[in-house]
Amino acid sequence: MINIFEVNETNKMIEQENLDVRTITMGISLLDCIDSDLAVLNEKIYKKITTCAKDLVSTGEAISGEYGIPIVNKRISVTPIALIGGAACKTKEDFVTIAETLDKAAKVVGVNFIGGYSALVSKGMTPAERLLIESIPQAMAKTERVCSSVNVGSTRTGINMDAVKLMGEIVLETAKATKDQDSLGCAKLVVFCNAPDDNPFMAGAFHGVTEADTIINVGVSGPGVVKTALEQVRGKDFETLCEMIKRTAFKVTRVGQLVAQEASRRLGVKFGIVDLSLAPTPAIGDSVAEILEEIGLEHAGAPGTTAALALLNDQVKKGGVMASTAVGGLSGAFIPVSEDQGMIDAVNAGALTLEKLEAMTCVCSVGLDMIAIPGDTKASTIAGIIADESAIGMVNQKTTAVRLIPVIGKGVGEVVEFGGLLGYAPIMPVNQFSCDAFVQRGGRIPAPIHSFKN
Template structure:
């Protein structure tokens, strides 16, 4: 059991080191909402969400007040909408009505984001799934809180290159649809390989079809806590370094465990997983890049960066799994550029490039995240970048993702301001050479030989 002594130990972390519970996310199954009539489907979806999640924000605030632990976001994830809408939606425009319903439900219950405007197409696409994917640009342009994701590959199935090609086009269209907001819609769109069913972090969250009718997942974050702990062992051996990270991750995860148990009890919804991901914010000191620098790098991106990130990711997971029986999701360290002031500084200094970020994704939690690129980048180039990242996930049996933002009307050397947790980002250069002939091949890249384990 968790005791109040453990809670008191976190006071300094909360007050001085940016420790927070990044999100309480209710996952809600919409499978029982399915109907062949579009109007009835939308009514069912709205009623289910607003009933199950009606007390989420209130309970989150109560837990904050009772334990003095900041809970930054209260979120909802739902069953992938490509499945839910398959019987009723005959066009992309039909799917957009569901996006609007999700947005309206999110506003009614007062959450920050709702995820699950998603499709799982790692091996092939049905007509309904293609319609849903083609609806994404319009859906993200006409909603405020809806987040979208598409899983286009897995270790078991390979990479659906038809979906990869289509997603390059959708990223560009989403950028165009939201160009008046510096292509902000792309910040709510993730392309996955090996997407987990129980991820509470946006924009990639959805409620997996293997999950219960409703579930509580909690995401905890504390880059500042880890950095502060490492400052006390500066210059010590790798053994001391690793032990310090593990112990700190353990303490951070226990905070999430407490919040998850309380939320589950008060909402009457089963507890799913704790996701211990060092997710940075633009706040000074709340940076994964800052941890890498404390480990011994001049800037993130310097030689040794991938090794340092691998060490960090592994020790965070080792500490987390000792603190909770249900650690899952994407636990480890995120490296989003726009949300991490240290990453932004490294890009500005010329220490961190898109190619180095790709190398780092081999050992981190997700992938190429919140990276602003020139608005005139071709759709096929975006598809090529997606394909590279999906290959890393497929071969290494890990989750990888891409969240690129081609900012319409802006180029290398300019910056784009997203605001809030999304921060700001310098526009990064993209390799100018084409991959059109590769991307335009039909079909899929087969699963690797080590996928045959059954």
């Protein structure tokens, strides 16, 4: 039974500590839309999305109103479009028409973002997958709500360095294609290693082929709640600290489980997973970096940061898995620079560098996320960074990702403003030494020895 103390405690977390359900994401399979006629394919895609998701936004708003729980975003993920468009798309422009269809459907049903303009190429690329990847800059420039992802590696298959090299070029082309918006298109494009099939968070959400026809996945977030809880145990030992994080993560995840089950019931769609990631926002007091400072660091990036983040991530997972029947997605702590005021402050103070962020990605939820870099950064340098992150994911059997934003026309020390949940970011310096010869080798970095577990 829920008692009045728990009700009041949850209300306080919502009203004062920025607790929210970050997203309800409906996953929709488009496998039954496949057609060799491009016009028919687009018609089928539009019809299926607008039919399946017609009540998603209104249901989310109704649950939010009845329970008093903020549900910030309503989103859709679809089957990777490289698979869906392969039979019909003969040019990059053909794939772009599908992106425009997704954008149109997203606007009609009222969701914030639609993810799945994606290709999974960890071992090799089909002609259709290469075409989709080459179409990404144009697709991101012509749409508002479409998000794109490319999986270039996995623990099982190794790293597709041909795809890594190509993605270095595509990220830069996307930046140039959207330079009138401070290269905003790159904020909707993420490069993965070990991408999960059930992630509700953008820009990396897609509906995996192992999933049901439609599914509801929920992402919760509560950095402010965790930070406030830790204020009660200042100066205590690590065992006490861990217990507090674990208990708090349990409470936060219970809110997500409630919303997920209720949305599933009302929409008549199967419940998938709750992603219990601590995802920050630019709002004051809603920062993962501030949790690290509360643990005992002067700034994120100080010595001890990676250990503190590892502790946080582990305890969040230990608390969350007990609160939900199915935890999945990414589940951990996000460290996006532009979306976290504490991270921005750490960069401005000189405490946080790209290299330290890379070290932190060994133990965090995702990877190098929402980091603005100079617009004149070479494509090969971006590819080298993608390769480094992919190697971390491949060897450690975890998801890693890169969402870099080369801001065309701007350099180190300048600031770029994205607005909304995407926040703003100081442009960070990038190592200027060349990796051209490394990236140009091509081929595939083999899977590590521990991948052979059959």
